Amino acid sequence: MKNNTAYIRELAALAPIIPVLVVEDVAHAVPLAEALVRGGLPVLEVTLRTPAALGVIAAMATVAGARVGAGTLVTIADVEAAKAAGATFGVTPGSPVALVDACLAAGLPLLPGAATATEAMTLQARGFEVLKFFPAEGAGGIKTLKGLGGPLPGLSFCPTGGVTPENARDYLALSNVVCAGGSWIAPSNLVKAGKWDEIEERARHAAALPR
Known part of the structure; x- marks a missing residue:
């Protein structure tokens, strides 16, 4: 698992925030990815929550500097489709054995989801x-991550779910947090409106967060 x-x-070292993206139109994929890369956020998590998601991954994979992954992997079919579309990593909300096995078999580097000490230890x-801590705020947020840090010093986390511009600094200040996932950088209303300059500016602010 060293390679994974x-x-x-x-990826986590490239920027403090990984934008979590819900994109409904493939036509938005390239300009969105370009805006995020220009703003300093090259690692992009495209969630498989829309019919366009696989096409979006394929289109974003053509953008210079973008490192495109697939989020919300929940089935083995998701893993296979994401890899075929050009995803270079996968993200899961939870980590059932069969799903993890599918990612390993596909050779898809994985940021697996965990919300408890038992899941993290498994x-x-x-x-x-390096694990995704999800849903971050719902699972106890900063207090839980601090608690996990004592008995599990060998683990690092990417908290996602409820991370905002207001609390991102506090998450990133934790010694066991390497980056965080956030949806505020490119919310669906800005994407649908093609507000690429505004998204780039949001990315620039997120990329400048200390950690």
Whole structure:
């Protein structure tokens, strides 16, 4: 699992925030990815929540500097489709054994989801060292991550779910947080309206967050 961990750590080091993207129109994919890359956020998580998502991944994968992954992987079919579309990593909300096995079999680097110590320890035993902490605020947020840091010093987290411009700094200040996922950088209303300059500016502010 060293290669998986090395790749995910490499992605996490590129920017403090990974934009979590819900895109309904493939025509928006390239200008959106270009705006985010220009703003300093090259790692993009495209959620498989719309019929256009796989086409969006394929289009974004053509953008220079973009590192495109698929989020909301929940089935084995999702894993296979995301890899075929050009996703270079996957993100799951939770980590059932069959889903993790499918990602490993497909050679898709994985940021697996965990919300409890048991889930985190189970993934650690399988060789994963960087986990998605989801849903971050719902699972106890900063207090829970601080609590996990003591007994599980070998794990790092990417909290996602309820991370906002107001609390992102506090999450990123934790020693066991390597980056965070956020949907505020490119909300659907700005994407639908083609507000690429505004999205780029939001990305620029997020990229400048200290950690």
